[in-house]
Amino acid sequence: DAGITQSPRHKVTETGTPVTLRCHQTENHRYMYWYRQDPGHGLRLIHYSYGVKDTDKGEVSDGYSVSRSKTEDFLLTLESATSSQTSVYFCAISDLGGNYEQYFGPGTRLTVT
Amino acid sequence: GDSVTQMEGPVTLSEEAFLTINCTYTATGYPSLFWYVQYPGEGLQLLLKATKADDKGSNKGFEATYRKETTSFHLEKGSVQVSDSAVYFCALSESTGNQFYFGTGTSLTVIP
Numbered sequence: 001d002a003g004i005t006q007s008p009r010h011k012v013t014e015t016g017t018p019v020t021l022r023c024h025q026t027e028n029h030r031y032m033y034w035y036r037q038d039p040g041h042g043l044r045l046i047h048y049s050y051g052v053k054d055t056d057k058g059e060v061s062d063g064y065s066v067s068r069s070k071t072e073d074f075l076l077t078l079e080s081a082t083s084s085q086t087s088v089y090f091c092a093i094s095d096l097g098g099n100y101e102q103y104f105g106p107g108t109r110l111t112v113t
Numbered sequence: 114g115d116s117v118t119q120m121e122g123p124v125t126l127s128e129e130a131f132l133t134i135n136c137t138y139t140a141t142g143y144p145s146l147f148w149y150v151q152y153p154g155e156g157l158q159l160l161l162k163a164t165k166a167d168d169k170g171s172n173k174g175f176e177a178t179y180r181k182e183t184t185s186f187h188l189e190k191g192s193v194q195v196s197d198s199a200v201y202f203c204a205l206s207e208s209t210g211n212q213f214y215f216g217t218g219t220s221l222t223v224i225p
Contacts, residue, residue: 090156
């Protein structure tokens with residue numbers, strides 16, 4: 001199994017509060033991704049990174065920001081959480097990007113009340 | 114834009130039944146195609162992949178063939194087991210980009 005951890009695994013927060021989710025990898029893969037999973041939508045890409053300090057937006061990036069200061073860590077921040085951001089968040093990594101497979105972390109279940 | 118459409122679930126089968134989960138795609142270039150599986154409470158795991166037309170991906174008794182003429186990548190298994198109960202996602206990735214596109218997932222339940 002690829003060495004990917006996510007923290008926290010579960011979080012309940014109130015509307016309007018900032019939230020940061022962390023993804024940590026031990027594989028030294030170049031590419032890292034944040035997805036959200038919602039019923040009826042499958043997985044949707046929020047942001048991804050193709051190197052340290054290099055990030056780009058995905059399909060559903062509004063309300064989210066990311067940072068990658070080290071190869072092994074990719075942070076997802078909700079600046080002011082809303083109930084529509086209640087979801088399960090998955091981090092993924094890939095060595096070569098493009099059409100190569102991604103490896104997924106265990107997920108973080110976030111509930112915004 | 115690129116997209117993946119897979120059959121609606123949930124699907125319920127008896128043990129040893131034949132499984133087909135349909136997946137079709139829309140892409141502008143020459144994508145790679147994937148099937149991922151998600152067991153309850155876990156992240157997605159790669160099940161199989163195919164990187165060019167007519168390739169067949171296979172793993173754990175599951176198979177899927179990359180059909181460019183029908184833009185399809187249907188997942189099949191000849192005899193399902195209770196342990197195959199999970200959610201299955203079809204996905205594509207363009208070689209020119211860094212993004213994956215996932216289908217909405219198909220939930221499979223296999224009953225003894």
